[in-house]
Amino acid sequence: MLFLFLRKYFKSNFKLLIVKELIFVIIGNGVAGFNAAQSLIKGAPTDSKILMFSSEKYGFYLRPKLYEFLRQDLKIEDVISYSKEYYSKLGIELHLEEEIIAISPKDKIVISTVKQYSYDRLLLANGAECYCPVVPGINLLNSFSLRSLDDAIAIRTRMKTSKQAVIIGGGLLGLEVASACAERGLNTSVIEFFPYLLPRQLDAEGGKILQNILEKNQNITFYLGVKVQEILGKDHVEGIKLLDGIIIPTDIVMTCTGITPRIDIFKKIGMKTNRGVIVNDFLETSIQDIYAAGDIAEHGGKVYGIIPPSIEQAKVAAQNMMKPRSVKYTGSKLSTSIKVTKLLVTSIDYIGKEEELKYSQRKFLIPNEDIYCKIFLDQDIIKSAIIIGTKNGISLLKGNIGSSYKSIEEELNQLFSETK
Numbered sequence: 001m002l003f004l005f006l007r008k009y010f011k012s013n014f015k016l017l018i019v020k021e022l023i024f025v026i027i028g029n030g031v032a033g034f035n036a037a038q039s040l041i042k043g044a045p046t047d048s049k050i051l052m053f054s055s056e057k058y059g060f061y062l063r064p065k066l067y068e069f070l071r072q073d074l075k076i077e078d079v080i081s082y083s084k085e086y087y088s089k090l091g092i093e094l095h096l097e098e099e100i101i102a103i104s105p106k107d108k109i110v111i112s113t114v115k116q117y118s119y120d121r122l123l124l125a126n127g128a129e130c131y132c133p134v135v136p137g138i139n140l141l142n143s144f145s146l147r148s149l150d151d152a153i154a155i156r157t158r159m160k161t162s163k164q165a166v167i168i169g170g171g172l173l174g175l176e177v178a179s180a181c182a183e184r185g186l187n188t189s190v191i192e193f194f195p196y197l198l199p200r201q202l203d204a205e206g207g208k209i210l211q212n213i214l215e216k217n218q219n220i221t222f223y224l225g226v227k228v229q230e231i232l233g234k235d236h237v238e239g240i241k242l243l244d245g246i247i248i249p250t251d252i253v254m255t256c257t258g259i260t261p262r263i264d265i266f267k268k269i270g271m272k273t274n275r276g277v278i279v280n281d282f283l284e285t286s287i288q289d290i291y292a293a294g295d296i297a298e299h300g301g302k303v304y305g306i307i308p309p310s311i312e313q314a315k316v317a318a319q320n321m322m323k324p325r326s327v328k329y330t331g332s333k334l335s336t337s338i339k340v341t342k343l344l345v346t347s348i349d350y351i352g353k354e355e356e357l358k359y360s361q362r363k364f365l366i367p368n369e370d371i372y373c374k375i376f377l378d379q380d381i382i383k384s385a386i387i388i389g390t391k392n393g394i395s396l397l398k399g400n401i402g403s404s405y406k407s408i409e410e411e412l413n414q415l416f417s418e419t420k
């Protein structure tokens with residue numbers, strides 16, 4: 001009797017038991033889009049479809065490669081990690097040079113410059129663009145910002161015929177671009193609004209040490225704690241005027257003053273946005289079946305703007321797109337190790353001036369070796385650290401955030417006394 005009932009029940013509900021093939025659409029083929037697609041390929045049912053859209057014309061590349069592109073005479077192929085063929089082999093439908101210009105969540109479609117496409121789950125991974133301050137002359141010829149490979153191609157072409165360069169912004173991007181200009185023999189200046197370099201990664205003392213090293217090794221001139229009043233020139237850039245009246249002649253200007261997430265099309269459909277698209281711990285936006293990851297996403301009030309969190313978010317978003325609310329994202333650690341002109345600069349959980357004011361500090365400084373390490377403590381507990389010029393201490397400190405300083409003091413003393 002029970003058997004007959006079950007047979008009848010399953011027969012009439014058979015359709016409900018079939019897993020529907022899902023259409024996953026990803027807007028953006030940067031590091032977030034690419035990593036989400038990789039996770040979907042591994043985990044989604046085989047009859048699912050994955051469609052990706054990129055407004056750029058290239059396959060996948062990592063943006064830090066653009067520094068090398070500026071420094072050396074790399075070919076475009078040397079920058080691209082995966083071409084369109086790679087995606088085809090995996091069964092991903094990649095639409096290059098096809099921008100998504102609108103979304104209709106009600107009909108579950110995205111509309112591109114070519115046609116419209118349905119989605120079941122949509123990932124916003126369309127990143128950010130450069131933030132450029134509103135300064136007279138910013139749109140003159142030879143005034144650039146660097147985000148894409150096309151930007152890098154235009155900048156490198158101009159660098160080759162320039163003698164002088166000015167970079168606005170003394171953050172990570174600005175310093176890398178400045179060092180590429182200096183290495184190509186351009187007379188290079190950096191203008192920074194903050195009184196020291198890398199204000200997001202370093203304290204004032206660390207910033208000053210970095211500045212000394214760059215002045216000594218790279219012959220870069222720094223103008224710190226100043227603001228640009230105007231970029232001078234009729235149709236093309238001829239110089240920069242600072243608010244204090246100083247004029248710096250130049251053939252090329254590069255603005256490296258941060259990023260703006262590309263939120264315009266999402267604001268139009270009433271999605272919750274702030275600086276970026278607001279996401280919850282499942283990387284869901286305020287609209288059902290739409291997720292966000294990478295530089296577009298704002299989680300816990302933060303737009304990280306760097307690669308490691310973009311990858312972490314992409315993987316979690318993809319899991320939740322396959323199986324809603326299955327994995328939580330609880331935020332990323334703010335640790336970065338970067339090479340500024342061959343010098344390793346590491347910032348572990350450092351959040352800026354707040355740390356300096358709130359916490360006590362321990363310091364290791366080896367001036368002749370250009371090595372500096374500062375550790376921020378709440379009582380005896382390690383909260384954050386900055387290290388310049390060595391890889392020593394990085395993994396020890398990373399692994400001991402939240403632990404007692406005393407427990408590793410001896411090891412640190414030994415590491416830094418051995419540091420060369």
Ligand SMILES: Cc1cc2nc3c(=O)[nH]c(=O)nc-3n(C[C@H](O)[C@H](O)[C@H](O)COP(=O)(O)OP(=O)(O)OC[C@H]3O[C@@H](n4cnc5c(N)ncnc54)[C@H](O)[C@@H]3O)c2cc1C
Pocket residue numbers: 027028029030031032033053054055056062063064065066067098099100101125126127128146147148173262293294295296305306307308310338
């Ligand atoms: C020169 C440079 C160097 C960097 N170096 C480092 C570094 O050393 N370490 C680090 O951690 N981070 C670095 N970053 C930051 C890092 O690259 C970003 O955090 C990361 O690229 C964010 O990835 P994303 O996929 O969210 O966005 P993006 O990389 O910006 O990719 C988004 C993609 O979406 C496309 N797109 C946008 N809108 C649309 C649309 N409407 N339709 C279709 N496609 C669209 C864009 O063209 C772009 O290709 C660097 C950035 C730059 C520019």
